[in-house]
Amino acid sequence: MKMHLIYPGWPKLERQTEFHLPPHGPVVFAAEVPEDVEILFTDDNLEDTELDSSADLVALSVMLTCQLPRAFEIADAYKEIGVPVIMGGIAVMLHASEAELHADSIFLGEVEGRFGSVIQDMKNNCLQKKYDFLGDPPDISLVGTARRSILKNDLYNYRGVQMVDLMHASRGCRFNCMPCCVGYLGGKKLRARPLSKIIAEIESIPNNRLFLVDNSLAQDREWLKTLFTAMIPLKRKWISHPIMYDPEILELAARAGCWYVYQAVIDDSDTIRDRIRMLKDHGIGIEGTVLLGLDSHDDNYIKRLVDFLLEEEIDMAEFTILTPFPHTPIRKKLEKQNRILSNNWLEYTCDKVVFQPALLSPDKLQEMYHYAWDTFYQGGGHQLRMGNLFKKVIAKEMDDGTYLRYNPRRRRTFSAQSSTDDKY
Ligand code: B12
Ligand code: SF4
Numbered sequence: 001m002k003m004h005l006i007y008p009g010w011p012k013l014e015r016q017t018e019f020h021l022p023p024h025g026p027v028v029f030a031a032e033v034p035e036d037v038e039i040l041f042t043d044d045n046l047e048d049t050e051l052d053s054s055a056d057l058v059a060l061s062v063m064l065t066c067q068l069p070r071a072f073e074i075a076d077a078y079k080e081i082g083v084p085v086i087m088g089g090i091a092v093m094l095h096a097s098e099a100e101l102h103a104d105s106i107f108l109g110e111v112e113g114r115f116g117s118v119i120q121d122m123k124n125n126c127l128q129k130k131y132d133f134l135g136d137p138p139d140i141s142l143v144g145t146a147r148r149s150i151l152k153n154d155l156y157n158y159r160g161v162q163m164v165d166l167m168h169a170s171r172g173c174r175f176n177c178m179p180c181c182v183g184y185l186g187g188k189k190l191r192a193r194p195l196s197k198i199i200a201e202i203e204s205i206p207n208n209r210l211f212l213v214d215n216s217l218a219q220d221r222e223w224l225k226t227l228f229t230a231m232i233p234l235k236r237k238w239i240s241h242p243i244m245y246d247p248e249i250l251e252l253a254a255r256a257g258c259w260y261v262y263q264a265v266i267d268d269s270d271t272i273r274d275r276i277r278m279l280k281d282h283g284i285g286i287e288g289t290v291l292l293g294l295d296s297h298d299d300n301y302i303k304r305l306v307d308f309l310l311e312e313e314i315d316m317a318e319f320t321i322l323t324p325f326p327h328t329p330i331r332k333k334l335e336k337q338n339r340i341l342s343n344n345w346l347e348y349t350c351d352k353v354v355f356q357p358a359l360l361s362p363d364k365l366q367e368m369y370h371y372a373w374d375t376f377y378q379g380g381g382h383q384l385r386m387g388n389l390f391k392k393v394i395a396k397e398m399d400d401g402t403y404l405r406y407n408p409r410r411r412r413t414f415s416a417q418s419s420t421d422d423k424y
Contacts, residue, residue: 008052020046029059114131117154170192217243221246232257260287299364319376
């Protein structure tokens with residue numbers, strides 16, 4: 001049996017340098033596909049998706065709302081040539097009733113321990129319209145090592161620099177931030193994977209540079225201590241979402257290879273200033289994630305925020321516009337106030353104004369988004385700042401002797417010669 005697994009393309013943030021990370025959802029899903037199913041994988045962001053009429057099943061893995069229009073286009077085209085389509089992933093959970101119109105089957109929820117029987121249904125000609133496990137997550141210990149062998153590694157580099165490999169040590173999030181849909185996806189509490197599985201997965205990845213895509217590394221102090229302590233000997237360098245602001249945890253994170261953190265910057269308060277300084281004190285880089293268009297934001301506020309980031313000399317900043325995604329607290333509020341201006345999912349990219357801001361016109365907010373990117377990156381440029389962050393990781397790697405040891409390009413060169421070189 002042959003399955004064409006596709007990660008539909010999406011429009012990238014205007015002003016941000018375009019780079020592509022290896023898809024994570026598809027490789028975690030692929031680990032659950034029975035071995036007798038041959039997988040043909042296409043990352044539609046980087047390759048032309050060609051319809052394969054010999055496929056027995058098409059699986060679309062859709063993470064973002066703005067991936068949906070392309071996912072529907074591909075699903076419709078495949079249905080026209082008679083190949084059945086199943087869709088899964090975060091955006092399918094958030095937009096189930098729309099997805100149902102384009103797919104033969106939709107899968108809602110996490111897939112571990114559950115896809116074998118879907119394939120069995122397929123073989124028995126009784127694929128169901130909907131497999132609904134939302135709110136019913138499987139045992140977290142079932143999450144195994146992602147099947148990265150389906151990826152074409154050469155695609156994921158930026159001008160010769162290898163991108164990070166993605167992995168996760170936990171699911172769920174106990175916080176409930178207003179622009180976020182993670183709570184709806186079934187995860188209002190932290191679910192940590194067994195340590196042995198996390199370490200085995202990290203060890204299986206030859207790339208020295210990782211992105212721990214866990215929702216938040218600020219949820220459980222004791223777990224973080226155990227995790228980071230176990231990671232120290234692995235000598236990997238990694239990026240993460242926000243981390244717990246606690247000197248002992250940051251010290252351990254740095255020793256475990258924390259390279260830089262996506263730090264939400266919501267204002268220019270002393271709390272945020274202290275967090276930035278704590279990260280710097282531990283030699284951890286910072287990419288500020290800055291959400292524009294909150295009800296307290298006027299143009300002066302946004303200008304002040306950009307000045308603050310420049311004053312604090314953070315390494316990078318990613319500006320986005322508040323976007324009311326389905327099943328988020330902010331969407332509920334804006335719907336109630338009749339402030340949603342567009343439901344065109346192609347505009348839900350976080351760089352377009354799709355709601356009525358409180359203190360600005362939509363046009364002014366759009367202008368301030370451009371102002372923020374242009375002002376922060378003037379003189380230095382996005383690519384130059386990105387280069388500086390890479391210089392930091394190279395310095396760390398040279399320091400602990402891992403720079404060449406885990407060079408993925410070297411792994412490819414020697415892979416045919418010896419199994420030892422294949423790993424290092
Ligand atoms: C990693 C990540 C990214 C990475 C993705 C990298 C990559 N190449 O994979 C990057 C950094 C690129 C990214 C970008 C963005 N992201 Co993001 N991201 C995430 C994050 C933290 C984790 C996703 C993940 O890997 N989960 C783990 C995997 C294993 O889970 P999964 O995909 O659900 O897969 C499971 C099942 O769904 C199932 N499955 C998956 N596919 C399929 C297919 C089939 C057929 C089946 C049966 C099952 C199945 O199997 C898997 C195992 O159970 C999520 C939050 C979250 N917790 O999900 C936000 C999230 C997806 N991101 C979000 C947002 C808003 C963004 C941005 C738009 C804005 C921003 N700045 O954050 C940008 C994109 C901007 C742009 N225009 O380019 C929102 C989505 C909102 C929406 N409705 O679109 C989320 C939910 C976070 C949030 N706060 O709400 N993101
Ligand atoms: S934004 Fe991050 S910390 Fe907040 S609820 Fe969502 S995943 Fe958790």
